Amino acid sequence: xxxxxxxxxxxxxxxxxxxxxxxxxxxxxxxxxxxxxxxxxxxxxxxxxxxxxxxxxxxxxxxxxxxxxxxxxxxxxxxxxxxxxxxxxxxxxxxxxxxxxxxxxxxxxxxxxxxxxxxxxxxxxxxxxxxxxxxxxxxxxxxxxxxxxxxxxxxxxxxxxxxxxxxxxxxxxxxxxxxxxxxxxxxxxxxxxxxxxxxxxxxxxxxxxxxxxxxxxxxxxxxxxxxxxxxxxxxxxxxxxxxxxxxxxxxxxxxxxxxxxxxxxxxxxxxxxxxxxxxxxxxxxxxxxxxxxxxxxxxxxxxxxxxxxxxxxxxxxxxxxxxxxxxxxxxxxxxxxxxxxxxxxxxxxxxxxxxxxxxxxxxxxxxxxxxxxxxxxxxxxxxxxxxxxxxxxxxxxxxxxxxxxxxxxxxxxxxxxxxxxxxxxxxxxxxxxxxxxxxxxxxxxxxxxxxxxxxxxxxxxxxxxxxxxxxxxxxxxxxxxxxxxxxxxxxxxxxxxxxxxxxxxxxxxxxxx
Amino acid sequence: xxxxxxxxxxxxxxxxxxxxxxxxxxxxxxxxxxxxxxxxxxxxxxxxxxxxxxxxxxxxxxxxxxxxxxxxxxxxxxxxxxxxxxxxxxxxxxxxxxxxxxxxxxxxxxxxxxxxxxxxxxxxxxxxxxxxxxxxxxxxxxxxxxxxxxxxxxxxxxxxxxxxxxxxxxxxxxxxxxxxxxxxxxxxxxxxxxxxxxxxxxxxxxxxxxxxxxxxxxxxxxxxxxxxxxxxxxxxxxxxxxxxxxxxxxxxxxxxxxxxxxxxxxxxxxxxxxxxxxxxxxxxxxxxxxxxxxxxxxxxxxxxxxxxxxxxxxxxxxx
Numbered sequence: 001x002x003x004x005x006x007x008x009x010x011x012x013x014x015x016x017x018x019x020x021x022x023x024x025x026x027x028x029x030x031x032x033x034x035x036x037x038x039x040x041x042x043x044x045x046x047x048x049x050x051x052x053x054x055x056x057x058x059x060x061x062x063x064x065x066x067x068x069x070x071x072x073x074x075x076x077x078x079x080x081x082x083x084x085x086x087x088x089x090x091x092x093x094x095x096x097x098x099x100x101x102x103x104x105x106x107x108x109x110x111x112x113x114x115x116x117x118x119x120x121x122x123x124x125x126x127x128x129x130x131x132x133x134x135x136x137x138x139x140x141x142x143x144x145x146x147x148x149x150x151x152x153x154x155x156x157x158x159x160x161x162x163x164x165x166x167x168x169x170x171x172x173x174x175x176x177x178x179x180x181x182x183x184x185x186x187x188x189x190x191x192x193x194x195x196x197x198x199x200x201x202x203x204x205x206x207x208x209x210x211x212x213x214x215x216x217x218x219x220x221x222x223x224x225x226x227x228x229x230x231x232x233x234x235x236x237x238x239x240x241x242x243x244x245x246x247x248x249x250x251x252x253x254x255x256x257x258x259x260x261x262x263x264x265x266x267x268x269x270x271x272x273x274x275x276x277x278x279x280x281x282x283x284x285x286x287x288x289x290x291x292x293x294x295x296x297x298x299x300x301x302x303x304x305x306x307x308x309x310x311x312x313x314x315x316x317x318x319x320x321x322x323x324x325x326x327x328x329x330x331x332x333x334x335x336x337x338x339x340x341x342x343x344x345x346x347x348x349x350x351x352x353x354x355x356x357x358x359x360x361x362x363x364x365x366x367x368x369x370x371x372x373x374x375x376x377x378x379x380x381x382x383x384x385x386x387x388x389x390x391x392x393x394x395x396x397x398x399x400x401x402x403x404x405x406x407x408x409x410x411x412x413x414x415x416x417x418x419x420x421x422x423x424x425x426x427x428x429x430x431x432x433x434x435x436x437x438x439x440x441x442x443x444x445x446x447x448x449x450x451x452x453x454x455x456x457x458x459x460x461x462x463x464x465x466x467x468x469x470x471x472x473x474x475x476x477x478x479x480x481x482x483x484x485x486x487x488x489x490x491x492x493x494x495x496x497x498x499x500x501x502x503x504x505x506x507x508x509x510x511x512x513x
Numbered sequence: 514x515x516x517x518x519x520x521x522x523x524x525x526x527x528x529x530x531x532x533x534x535x536x537x538x539x540x541x542x543x544x545x546x547x548x549x550x551x552x553x554x555x556x557x558x559x560x561x562x563x564x565x566x567x568x569x570x571x572x573x574x575x576x577x578x579x580x581x582x583x584x585x586x587x588x589x590x591x592x593x594x595x596x597x598x599x600x601x602x603x604x605x606x607x608x609x610x611x612x613x614x615x616x617x618x619x620x621x622x623x624x625x626x627x628x629x630x631x632x633x634x635x636x637x638x639x640x641x642x643x644x645x646x647x648x649x650x651x652x653x654x655x656x657x658x659x660x661x662x663x664x665x666x667x668x669x670x671x672x673x674x675x676x677x678x679x680x681x682x683x684x685x686x687x688x689x690x691x692x693x694x695x696x697x698x699x700x701x702x703x704x705x706x707x708x709x710x711x712x713x714x715x716x717x718x719x720x721x722x723x724x725x726x727x728x729x730x731x732x733x734x735x736x737x738x739x740x741x742x743x744x745x746x747x748x749x750x751x752x753x754x755x756x757x758x759x760x761x762x763x764x765x766x767x768x769x770x771x772x773x774x775x776x777x778x779x780x781x782x783x784x785x786x787x788x789x790x791x792x793x794x795x796x797x798x799x800x801x802x803x804x805x806x807x808x809x810x811x812x813x814x815x816x817x818x819x820x821x822x823x824x825x826x827x828x829x830x831x832x
Contacts, residue, residue, distance in 0.1 A: 052714055078716035092707035095700070103704035104715035106697040114697065157715050170776075 011060035037208030052084035083159030089146035104156035133392035277340030285334035296487035314486030357430030415446030561679035567777035569733035575772030580705030583640030589754035591738025635761025651750035662749025793797025
């Protein structure tokens with residue numbers, strides 16, 4: 001067998017308690033396009049970081065063209081011919097588009113002809129559809145063109161291997177076609193390409209082989225056709241891998257609860273009848289960063305006692321939505337109401353005072369504080385007796401936390417940190433908790449325990465807004481579901497009918513069929 | 514951090530006309546030197562030294578994103594090296610000044626491994642710590658005269674002569690700045706400033722680029738420090754390693770406009786003119802400088818030059 005172009009051998013990457021990449025091996029042959037797919041938080045971008053040199057693996061080796069490059073810095077690997085793009089574009093903002101490419105050129109050939117370099121860069125810009133923007137400052141480039149710039153900049157390096165990290169996300173249909181065409185034309189120029197993608201059309205039409213990663217581990221590998229046809233892979237993408245087992249857990253752990261959905265609807269309707277205004281209401285909310293409009297007219301109401309789930313793929317705008325609700329991002333249009341009062345534009349801490357608690361993506365545990373100190377923070381101003389009582393309630397929900405109450409908050413495993421984040425949100429005795437992607441980066445068993453806790457909270461009548469990637473778990477828990485796509489709700493309704501709706505699969509897996 | 518809020522125009526090539534302004538101004542100043550009074554020479558000398566330092570700092574912070582509070586360490590090293598070279602080895606002034614710059618650059622090289630491990634504000638704090646550590650060392654170490662400092666064994670040159678030296682420093686600085694901000698090096702430098710990790714991913718070696726610019730700026734600061742030491746005829750640690758060098762340079766660039774080519778010049782003229790106008794009221798001078806800094810940072814984050822430019826752009830469609 002000939003020497004592989006790029007070869008990774010049992011890569012392991014650990015961040016504190018989280019293993020983002022767990023013994024992943026891959027082999028990219030000359031002239032091949034390899035696709036890497038998997039749910040969010042599966043460790044795909046980490047893998048790109050490891051291959052590109054931005055991250056050092058905790059274990060394992062990487063060989064490029066037969067040479068061990070594991071110890072080389074990112075800049076040295078780039079000079080050897082490994083070009084990568086960033087999932088969230090990172091252009092040099094205060095430079096022009098052409099200068100962004102020239103930086104790669106000049107670092108590679110510091111004494112080459114300037115005219116030639118400019119010509120080569122302009123040719124790449126032309127190919128990537130950025131020729132008209134060559135003189136623009138990058139700051140003025142909208143998001144999708146920044147994604148193109150990521151590809152163009154990597155090409156300016158004259159790479160042998162190209163690592164493309166979700167360059168197709170957020171593209172509309174004809175743009176996806178252009179991207180597929182571009183990747184096809186690159187085959188003659190670079191010796192191999194690794195594509196990480198959620199847009200399945202790109203994967204299907206560009207890649208010969210696929211590697212599926214799930215929870216940081218290799219889940220499946222094979223020809224594109226076989227992998228995409230596999231039921232296990234479809235299940236992993238929709239998050240149903242452990243569905244049967246979990247139902248069993250839920251029923252045994254919660255005696256008396258005649259499984260989620262049956263009791264859910266009455267609770268919600270009873271609640272709506274009793275009150276005049278929803279706890280939280282969004283009317284026509286629009287928001288974005290700079291030129292990128294992430295939310296495009298979102299209407300949402302959460303009634304007391306209700307559990308509402310918001311689902312959607314990466315980049316659909318879910319996290320932005322939860323940030324608008326918390327007040328960290330100010331909407332560009334629309335109104336945010338709490339108990340029927342307009343709170344649009346109020347700072348985050350004022351919104352929190354109204355009884356809205358957040359459990360943010362990424363957990364945000366205060367590292368220098370112990371578990372108990374982290375928990376006590378939101379309840380500072382409460383009488384000691386009440387505080388102790390709330391603390392006991394949280395400890396009852398998560399016995400793990402009680403055991404580790406004097407440990408540093410960040411010294412625990414990812415799942416325990418997530419428990420702490422949930423517990424902390426509950427300590428302020430909120431009337432509504434927003435859970436943002438609490439299952440991200442967690443082992444299945446841990447997700448089961450967290451969702452069990454959420455089910456208990458729901459039994460206790462807690463109002464919850466759940467922002468999730470994991471469709472099945474969210475559907476199990478929620479009364480009402482909204483599915484987000486391109487900054488809008490593409491599909492809304494009670495959980496049970498949504499689960500059977502064929503559009504769910506279509507929307508979530510992108511263009512599955 | 515405001516420092517990353519840089520101007521887009523810095524990225525665009527300067528217009529041919531504006532490229533001639535700096536050489537023309539320097540030429541005019543050189544031609545006028547024989548006519549200047551002692552007072553004008555005194556002020557002019559101060560202005561030129563401050564301008565050299567501000568240009569160097571602007572290169573480091575405005576173009577390289579390396580916000581340093583260590584200016585004083587390089588100024589001080591330059592001044593002490595000059596004094597040592599003249600006293601111990603009897604070197605001529607020009608060689609001693611050059612030596613001052615070179616040793617300052619070597620100091621930058623020596624500390625680079627340590628300070629570049631830190632990024633952003635942490636780098637800033639590390640450079641401040643470096644300056645303070647050097648000052649305390651010079652105060653307490655008897656080898657370099659301790660707290661009393663050293664005297665230049667020979668008489669310093671005349672004021673007009675010193676003015677010429679300072680003027681040539683500014684000429685050198687302008688040339689260095691033109692090359693460093695208008696060449697392909699500037700593209701690499703700005704790439705590292707904007708996103709060090711992304712720059713590494715396209716093959717730029719951030720450490721080398723940062724080291725090059727750090728040494729270059731330190732060299733210029735060392736030259737300025739040596740020239741200042743030559744004028745004073747005596748160096749002592751409180752003055753030459755004092756934090757006021759750092760603060761003065763910072764205020765010049767912030768008031769003028771950081772990351773802008775004309776920023777340091779405008780800022781230096783403004784700061785020197787202000788200090789002359791308020792020379793009789795030192796307390797008032799400090800208070801007013803502080804107030805101006807606050808106003809500039811709040812309302813004109815790109816300094817006076819940036820303010821003038823946005824005004825100009827707003828006026829342009831009308832005319």
